[in-house]
Amino acid sequence: MRILKIEFKKVIFQHDNVPAHTAKATKKWLEKKSLKLVFWSGRSRDLNPRVKFWAYIQHKLIGRKFANSDQLWEAVKREWDNIDISRCKKLSESLTKRLDYLKKAKGQATPSILICTCSYFCMFWCFGGIFNVW
Structure with missing residues (x-):
């Protein structure tokens, strides 16, 4: 910070x-x-839209080199500004389904498939299927 x-x-x-x-x-x-x-509930990572957007931005920046933190921050802001409104809408629409699933799970951890709805980048920590809503 x-x-x-x-x-x-x-x-x-x-x-x-x-x-x-x-x-x-x-x-x-x-x-x-x-x-x-x-x-925030300790088992609700998939309910946090911030995590999904940061994962998407991180995916967009993978492999790029930055000379300093200012260049990195400018790239992050550019990617943020370029997020298409349809991505926001899809994430918003998927929240109801994720809330229902968490309710059925009685607040317990939800399966990786729900966590992997943010971007290709997230698939590295699940079981490798393509569950991309982006």
């Missing part, structure tokens, strides 16, 4: 209580920065 010159007063930190987010050092750092916190 320091590299990207983000104003901490404007940051809302979302986390899901995984050990890295609840470690004493992390809690101390978050308190020191006075960040607003939003807690």
